[in-house]
Amino acid sequence: MAMLSRRALLGAGAVLAASPARAQPWRPARSVTILVPFAAGSGTDAISRILAGLLEPIWGQPVVVENRAGANGALAAGATARSAPDGQTLMMTTNTPSAANPALMKKLDYDPVADFTAICRTGNYNFWLVVPESSPFRSVADLLAAAKAKPGQLTYASGNSTGIVAGGAMAAQAGVEMTHVPYRSTPPAITDVMAGRVSCMIVDASSSLGNVKGGQLRVLGVTTQQRSKLLPDIPPLAELGLPGFDVAAWAGLIGPARMPPGMVASINADVRSVWDRPETVKRLGDIGFDGFSSTPEEFGSFIKDEIVKWGRMARTAGIEPE
Numbered sequence: 043m044a045m046l047s048r049r050a051l052l053g054a055g056a057v058l059a060a061s062p063a064r065a066q067p068w069r070p071a072r073s074v075t076i077l078v079p080f081a082a083g084s085g086t087d088a089i090s091r092i093l094a095g096l097l098e099p100i101w102g103q104p105v106v107v108e109n110r111a112g113a114n115g116a117l118a119a120g121a122t123a124r125s126a127p128d129g130q131t132l133m134m135t136t137n138t139p140s141a142a143n144p145a146l147m148k149k150l151d152y153d154p155v156a157d158f159t160a161i162c163r164t165g166n167y168n169f170w171l172v173v174p175e176s177s178p179f180r181s182v183a184d185l186l187a188a189a190k191a192k193p194g195q196l197t198y199a200s201g202n203s204t205g206i207v208a209g210g211a212m213a214a215q216a217g218v219e220m221t222h223v224p225y226r227s228t229p230p231a232i233t234d235v236m237a238g239r240v241s242c243m244i245v246d247a248s249s250s251l252g253n254v255k256g257g258q259l260r261v262l263g264v265t266t267q268q269r270s271k272l273l274p275d276i277p278p279l280a281e282l283g284l285p286g287f288d289v290a291a292w293a294g295l296i297g298p299a300r301m302p303p304g305m306v307a308s309i310n311a312d313v314r315s316v317w318d319r320p321e322t323v324k325r326l327g328d329i330g331f332d333g334f335s336s337t338p339e340e341f342g343s344f345i346k347d348e349i350v351k352w353g354r355m356a357r358t359a360g361i362e363p364e
Contacts, residue, residue, distance in 0.1 A: 068308035070129055073104040076295075077122055077133040079115030080202065081227035085167055085248025086293055089331055090134040093164070093295075096316035111227045114203055115139030116150060123157035127301040129309060132161070136293045141348035142203035145356035148363045154349060159301040160342035162313045163294040165326065165333040168247035168272060169204055169265040171212070171279065174238045175257055182262045182282040185242060189218035197221045199235055199243040201228030204291040207352065208244040208265050210359035215284050235259065246291065247272055247330025265289040272330055289355070292348075293331075294341050306338050 074097075078090045087109060094105035110118035119139040125131035140154050152158075171182065179185040189196045198209040198220050206224065213220045223240050225231035228249045235243045236258045244265060251272065253259045263279040264270050267288045279287040295313060297306070314335040316322060326333035336344070 067312070068129060068305045070101050070103045072130065073106055074101065074129065075106050075108050075131050077118040077131065078107055078109045079111065079118035079133070079136065079139050080109070081111040081229055082109050083229040083249065084201070084227055085246040085329070085331060086134055086136055088248050088329055089164065089293060089326060089333070092322070092325065093134070093313065093317065096322065097312060100312050100316070114143050114146060114206075116143055116147065116152070119143075119154075119158075120151045122296065123152040123298055125298045127159070127298045129297065129301065129305050132295055132297045132309075133158075134164070134293055135296045136167075136202065136204075137291050137348055137352060138203035140294075140296070140345050142207060142352040142356065144349060145353040146203055146206060146361065146363055155342075155346060157299050159297045159299055159306055160338050160345060161295040161297055161301075161306055162310045162317075162338065163292065163334070163336035163341040163344060164313075164317060165293060165331055165335075167204070167291040167293065168270045168330045168332070169208065169244055169289065169291055170247060170250075170270065170273070170276065171242060171244050171262045171265070172235065172250060172254070172259040173242045173262060174236050175260050176238055177241070177260065179242075179262070180260075182279060182284075185262065186216045186218055186283065189213070189216070189220050193219040194221050196241040197223050199223045199225060199231040199240040201225045201231040201245070201249075202291075203352070204246070204265075204289060205231075205244045207355050207359055207361065208289040210361050211287070211289065211355060212244070212279065212284060214359045215287060232259070244289075251330045270330075271327065294336075294345075310335075310338050 076090050078087050080086050090107045094107050098105050115138045122133040173179050200206045234240045261276050263282045267280050317335050323333045
C-alpha cells in the first residue's frame with residue numbers, strides 16, 4: 043500500500059474540517075402539544091390525532107392533541123403565536139385561521155405570517171354540499187330554485203371559514219339570498235343539519251362521511267372541480283349550474299415564530315417520514331383527507347398566496363369582515 047504524503051494528509055484533514063457535521067435530529071424534552079382550532083370530531087381533530095400517534099414512537103414523548111375551538115380558529119392561533127418557540131407547542135392549522143380570517147374578522151390578535159413558523163403542509167380536505175336525508179331537495183337545482191322562490195328563508199350552516207366562504211359564494215353566484223347560520227365548530231352544525239333545523243351545509247368529508255354513509259346526510263355536489271374519490275358519482279358544483287366554482291381547503295403544521303431552523307427541519311423530516319407512508323395516505327383517504335407533505339419553505343410561500351386568494355373569494359361572495 044502506498045503511503046500518503048504529509049501534504050495529502052493535511053489536505054484530507056482540511057476537507058474534513060470544512061465539511062459540516064451531520065445535524066443531530068431534534069427531540070422534545072417533554073410532551074408535545076398539538077393545538078387544534080376546532081372541536082373534537084372535526085376533520086382537523088381526526089388528522090391531528092393520527093399524526094400525534096405516528097410521531098410519539100419517534101420522539102419518545104407523549105404528543106397531546108388539545109382542542110382549542112372558537113373564533114374561527116383564532117383562539118388556537120393566538121395561543122400558538124404566544125407560545126415559546128421550543129417545539130413543545132405546535133398547531134395543526136387550516137385555511138381558516140391562516141388564510142381566511144384576515145378577510146373574515148376585523149380584528150385578529152395574531153399576524154398569520156409574521157407570528158408563525160411554517161413547518162409542513164399536510165394535505166387537502168374534501169368538501170361537499172349536504173342536506174338532511176329528510177330534505178325535499180334532491181339536487182342542487184332543487185335547492186337553488188327553492189332559495190330563489192323564498193329569499194332568505196333557506197339557511198346554510200358553517201363551522202369554519204370554508205363553509206362560510208363557500209356557502210356565501212354559492213348563493214352569490216346563483217343570485218339567491220340564503221341566511222347564514224354560523225357555529226363554533228363543525229360537529230354541532232352537522233347535528234342541526236341532520237335534524238332539519240338548517241337547510242344545508244358545505245362541510246368536509248372527514249367530519250361528515252360517517253353520517254353520509256349512515257344515511258343521515260345526502261350529498262348534492264362537491265366544491266372542487268375534481269370529483270371526490272370517496273363519492274365519484276357525485277358531480278362538482280361547477281357542473282351543476284355554478285360554472286367555475288372551485289373551493290379547496292387544506293391543513294398544515296405550524297409553530298410560533300422564531301423557531302430555530304434546525305429544529306424546524308428536523309420536525310419536518312419526522313412528519314414527512316410518517317405522513318408520506320402509503321399506509322398513512324390510505325388511512326387518511328379513508329376518512330376523506332388527501333394527505334401529502336411539503337418543505338417548510340413551500341408551505342410558507344403557499345400560506346402567503348392563500349391569504350390573497352381567500353381575501354379575493356370573500357370579496358366576491360360579498361362577505362364583510364365582522
